Amino acid sequence: MAASGAKYGIMTSHFYWVGAIPAMVFLAIFMMPFYYGSKARSVPEYLKMRFDEKTRGLNAVSFAVMTVFSSGISMHALAKLLELLMGWDYNWSIMISATIVLVYIFLGGLTSAIYNEVLQFFMIVLGFSPLVYLALKNIGGWTALKAKLIPVATSQLVPGTVDQHFAAGTWSQSWAHMDKFNQNPMGADWFTMVAGLGFVLSFGYWCTDFLVVQRAMAANSMSAARRTPLIAAVPKMLFPALVILPGMVAIALHVSQPESGYSIPVDRGLIVQSIAAEQLHITDTAHLTANNPRPCTQYSKWF
Numbered sequence: 001m002a003a004s005g006a007k008y009g010i011m012t013s014h015f016y017w018v019g020a021i022p023a024m025v026f027l028a029i030f031m032m033p034f035y036y037g038s039k040a041r042s043v044p045e046y047l048k049m050r051f052d053e054k055t056r057g058l059n060a061v062s063f064a065v066m067t068v069f070s071s072g073i074s075m076h077a078l079a080k081l082l083e084l085l086m087g088w089d090y091n092w093s094i095m096i097s098a099t100i101v102l103v104y105i106f107l108g109g110l111t112s113a114i115y116n117e118v119l120q121f122f123m124i125v126l127g128f129s130p131l132v133y134l135a136l137k138n139i140g141g142w143t144a145l146k147a148k149l150i151p152v153a154t155s156q157l158v159p160g161t162v163d164q165h166f167a168a169g170t171w172s173q174s175w176a177h178m179d180k181f182n183q184n185p186m187g188a189d190w191f192t193m194v195a196g197l198g199f200v201l202s203f204g205y206w207c208t209d210f211l212v213v214q215r216a217m218a219a220n221s222m223s224a225a226r227r228t229p230l231i232a233a234v235p236k237m238l239f240p241a242l243v244i245l246p247g248m249v250a251i252a253l254h255v256s257q258p259e260s261g262y263s264i265p266v267d268r269g270l271i272v273q274s275i276a277a278e279q280l281h282i283t284d285t286a287h288l289t290a291n292n293p294r295p296c297t298q299y300s301k302w303f
Helices: 002-017 023-039 045-051 055-084 090-139 144-153 188-207 210-217 222-244 244-257 269-289
Strands: none
Touching: 002 045, 002 188, 002 222, 002 244, 023 045, 023 188, 023 210, 045 055, 055 090, 055 269, 090 144, 090 222, 090 244, 144 244, 210 222, 222 244
């Protein structure tokens, strides 16, 4: 998301405020009573109850393929991070991270993953908060950042043109330049953002993905299950400030002060720790949802 913040500016926040929070609220209010009230142990099991075995089987196969790819991407990203910043061997980094995840998932199952995710959340916040604070402090605050982002926007050509540039506030305004798709670097107008990201993609992910819904289904009561996505939506509103602003500061300084030699005096270990926590979180949730309770609810029907 930091890279997206540099590429698209504050409009990257739509992935959270439009593409996540409304769907999480909808999941809590409308979908969770169906899932939890059915006594199903997983979303695929609910699909079988609602439709048939073929539907559940299709979901199982497609999710298994997605799990392999997402886990591979996460482990690759973590290994490259450790290789570039810490000098660790790429192959050993993958093996060590995979071993750590498999050990605590095997020993603790869903409980270990949930507690680990809570711990990782605070590690991510602890790692990124100093970065955001020092970045904004050194650049002069939000007002100064907006001024430095003006050259970023005006120096980039509108796609398909040879002499038109983006408006001055494109990187610092979230909705003002979404009347037409070619007025912003994201290439999407407001209808595409609301209907495509805010309805089709977000509801399809947050309301049906077993990786997400499983945490709420592990609650001990209906009210607790419905509170889970509602509570999770609160920090989701604040995450753009942590993960997007560093990228915006970086691109602003790169364009406005390319030879300044600017650096942020923050402990590299905290940053590595926070990013590693995020990548391990993605990997452990993918492994967990692929192994618990899918074998007993799906694959045992075929083998």
